[in-house]
Amino acid sequence: MTTTQNPPREATVKGAIAEYDALAALLDGLTPAQWETATRCTGWRVRDVAGHVLGGAADILAGAVGTRTADEQARAHGGGSPAETARDLREASGRVRQALERLDDKVWSLPGPLADRSVGEAVLSLWQDTFVHADDVRAALGLPPDRGPGLEATVRWLRLALERKGWGPVTLVLDGLGTHPVGEGGPELRGDPVTFVLVATGRAEPERFGADAGVNVYA
Numbered sequence: 001m002t003t004t005q006n007p008p009r010e011a012t013v014k015g016a017i018a019e020y021d022a023l024a025a026l027l028d029g030l031t032p033a034q035w036e037t038a039t040r041c042t043g044w045r046v047r048d049v050a051g052h053v054l055g056g057a058a059d060i061l062a063g064a065v066g067t068r069t070a071d072e073q074a075r076a077h078g079g080g081s082p083a084e085t086a087r088d089l090r091e092a093s094g095r096v097r098q099a100l101e102r103l104d105d106k107v108w109s110l111p112g113p114l115a116d117r118s119v120g121e122a123v124l125s126l127w128q129d130t131f132v133h134a135d136d137v138r139a140a141l142g143l144p145p146d147r148g149p150g151l152e153a154t155v156r157w158l159r160l161a162l163e164r165k166g167w168g169p170v171t172l173v174l175d176g177l178g179t180h181p182v183g184e185g186g187p188e189l190r191g192d193p194v195t196f197v198l199v200a201t202g203r204a205e206p207e208r209f210g211a212d213a214g215v216n217v218y219a
Contacts, residue, residue: 006120007156009108013100016127019150020093023053023134028086030141035082039140040203041133044074046140049133050085051078056129057092061099065113065122121160128154132201135194145194152177155193158200161217170211172196 027050037046044052055073059065068076080088100123112122131150138145145151155177162168162182169183174193189196191209198204202216213219 006109006118007124007153009103009105009120012120012123012127012153013097013103015149015153016100016123016130017093017097019127019130019134020053020057020089020096022146022150023050023130023137024086024089024093026134026137027082027089030082034141037140039136041136044136045078046137047078047082047085048074049136049140050082050089051076053130053133054078054085054089054092056126057089057096060126061092061095116164121157124153124157124160128157132197132203135197136203147176147194151193151197154197155180158197158217162200162215165214165217167214 027046030046035045035047038044039046039049041049051074052070055068055077058077059068059073077085077088103119108118108120110119111117112119114122114125117125127150131146131154134150135145155172155174159172159180159182167182169181169186171186171188172180172182173188173190174180174196175191177193189210195204196209199206199209199211200215200217202218206213206215209215
């Protein structure tokens, strides 16, 4: 059975915008060498990851979600300096915030721009996408992962995505984040939530979390 309950509106909007701003702060002040550092996203440097996130925000503001691939976004928006990209992301973040804060509970539950997803789930997806790509940047620069609210939001989104994919049933028992059932029943998988996120987004081998290849939501 797929979970259909929407994420809480105000907290999710606040978290998604805070994640944009945190990424902008991370990018601001990077050196040219750091900007060109390769990431675990194949073929992408730090600048490309940042360009993709900025491009995604631009597509939201243009009402054009889903019209460009991630690579197209990275090419179109990855040409600035770290400071310029951070500035543009902060500006886009402010405009996205204004748009999202106008949503009421009725609109939050309506079908969104992504297939079979509500508006609320689309915003949760935005939060997790920014969080995961910020972690790509941190990993490339040798920085530790962020274990704040974005991690839990990403776990919630991944659980929904795995249920829709038909993976499981299993019960995820994640250190510090409690229990997250995927479907009803099934065995328990225990471990570190950051490792789970890396595995479930195809950034680490499934064996690292004791899972099968189906755990990758993008496979």
